[in-house]
Amino acid sequence: MGREHFLDKDAIIDRQGNIGFVFTNQNPPGYVFGYTKYIYTGRGLWRGYERVLKYYGVHNLIDSPQKFSVEPCYGVEFPVISLSQVRKRLYPEEGFRKILSNERKVDLAPLFSLLDKIPNIRLGITGSYLVGIEHANSDVDMVIYGCKDAYDFLSTFQGGSPDKEWVAETVRNYSLEIEEVKSLYDVRTRGIYRGMKYSFLFVDDKPHPYCRDVCFPVREVTIQGEIQGDCRSLFYPAVAELYSRDYYEIVSWEGIYSMALFKGGLARVRGLEMNCSGRRVILVGDRRVKGSIRIL
Numbered sequence: 118m119g120r121e122h123f124l125d126k127d128a129i130i131d132r133q134g135n136i137g138f139v140f141t142n143q144n145p146p147g148y149v150f151g152y153t154k155y156i157y158t159g160r161g162l163w164r165g166y167e168r169v170l171k172y173y174g175v176h177n178l179i180d181s182p183q184k185f186s187v188e189p190c191y192g193v194e195f196p197v198i199s200l201s202q203v204r205k206r207l208y209p210e211e212g213f214r215k216i217l218s219n220e221r222k223v224d225l226a227p228l229f230s231l232l233d234k235i236p237n238i239r240l241g242i243t244g245s246y247l248v249g250i251e252h253a254n255s256d257v258d259m260v261i262y263g264c265k266d267a268y269d270f271l272s273t274f275q276g277g278s279p280d281k282e283w284v285a286e287t288v289r290n291y292s293l294e295i296e297e298v299k300s301l302y303d304v305r306t307r308g309i310y311r312g313m314k315y316s317f318l319f320v321d322d323k324p325h326p327y328c329r330d331v332c333f334p335v336r337e338v339t340i341q342g343e344i345q346g347d348c349r350s351l352f353y354p355a356v357a358e359l360y361s362r363d364y365y366e367i368v369s370w371e372g373i374y375s376m377a378l379f380k381g382g383l384a385r386v387r388g389l390e391m392n393c394s395g396r397r398v399i400l401v402g403d404r405r406v407k408g409s410i411r412i413l
Contacts, residue, residue, distance in 0.1 A: 123151075130205040134204075143326070169181050191332050210260075238270055240261060260320050262320050283302070284302055287302075300377070301376065334390070341361060345381050353375070355375040365399050378410065382412060383413045388402075
């Protein structure tokens with residue numbers, strides 16, 4: 118049985134056969150915040166599907182063919198998928214169960230070996246393996262649910278070999294210095310094990326109420342201070358606290374900064390300051406101000 122509510126990393130197949138993914142637990146009535154990633158052309162590497170979102174990052178998402186909606190509570194545009202267009206929902210937990218039970222007939226011996234190195238936690242699988250369009254070199258994207266399991270995983274798993282291609286791609290994609298990207302990289306959440314590229318993604322296991330804050334932009338800011346993160350930094354969007362001369366909340370829609378926010382420490386944060394129901398929030402990953410987090 119599927120869940121009643123949508124969570125981050127759930128997959129959607131629409132009435133045209135396009136494949137998309139939900140990216141937050143906070144979804145309004147009538148549609149979800151989600152993006153289209155694959156469309157079927159018959160020529161694509163993913164069993165005839167091609168990627169329309171070729172690279173991650175807010176700036177790439179904005180430039181890809183998506184349906185956007187202006188959200189009145191936040192005053193910004195989000196990519197959305199209308200519920201009336203949903204033909205099928207796929208859940209990471211169910212997808213992982215089918216692989217474990219061999220219903221999918223997928224040979225993932227390296228994954229099963231990798232799972233022996235992590236604690237007994239709630240897991241799912243997302244990306245191309247969830248929707249059944251993976252190819253021989255597809256990454257295996259695993260999902261970990263909830264704070265406790267996230268902490269147990271990070272305190273136990275040591276990781277495989279570094280994924281140097283991810284570092285190089287991130288340098289090009291975000292126009293960052295290589296040492297800056299290396300400071301953001303953590304082999305526990307992305308790496309290579311027995312020739313298999315893996316990633317571990319974290320999802321809050323609870324839905325969030327829509328529009329609990331009303332936000333409006335104030336100004337672009339660059340602030341240096343001490344970041345304190347917790348498990349909320351691992352979820353999407355990542356949330357952490359910044360202590361400078363004033364107190365701020367950081368909300369990052371750029372996934373590359375999640376582990377840096379979780380680990381915390383001295384950093385320089387650039388983004389769009391927002392007033393959210395009286396709270397001072399620095400938004401990283403906005404259309405108007407791209408933003409960045411540099412560990413010092």
